[in-house]
Amino acid sequence: MAIRRILTVDNAADLAVLKQVSKDVPAVDDALRGLMDDMLETMYDAPGIGLAAVQVGELVNVIVMDLAREGEEPAPRYFVNPKITWASEELFEYEEGCLSVPEVYDAVERPAKVKISYLNYQGEAVEEDAEELFAVCIQHEMDHLKGVLFIDHLSRLKRDRAISKVKKARRAA
Structure with missing residues (x-):
């Protein structure tokens, strides 16, 4: 396993x-599992709760996630070729952040519940319901696979301020 560089908006x-x-992958194989292992290690190191492959420069539909709270046992999750098959009309607002937009947080409104299908780490097909933080996180990460950042859901002014904040922080570091 290796820690990879996380791409950032600045x-x-x-x-x-x-x-x-990003593109779907034809199958889950050892090479893809290696990528997922690297992604998980990178996410934990950052630290974060979710990471899409594009954030480490790989244009494949792969997400890793761990929503375990501090002090809980790690609970890594792997999503290959994830699809949202249903989304609730009810919306949920959550203050999101992103490893590719470091130190920026803002409220984003998304469907409160979604149903997803994906392949797991072993390549098995899974269908699952997601709500609350899981729903927010999976939608956030799936946006990455479509080339969408959470700041793209904000007003142009807030988005520009977010990018400026990241650039300013990088210059100061």
Whole structure:
């Protein structure tokens, strides 16, 4: 396993990759599991609760996630070729952050509940209902696979301020 560099919005080349649409993978194999292991290690190191493959420069429809709270046993999750098959009309607002937009947090409204289908780490097909933080996180990460960042859900002014904040923080570091 290896920690990979997380692409960020303050770097034009990174942003160009982050805005691309990822592709489905034909099968879950050892190489893909290696990528997922690297992604999980990278996410834990950051630290974060979710990471899409595009955030480490891989344009494949893969997400890793761990919603365990501090002090709980890790509960890693793997989502290959995830699809939302149903979304509630009821909306839920949550203050989101993103490893590709470090130190920026803002409220985003998303469907409160979704039904998802995906392949797991072993390549088995899974269907699952998601709500609350799980629903927020899976939708946030799936947006990445479509080239959408959480700040794209904000007003242009807030989005521009977010990018400026990240750039300013990088210059100060």
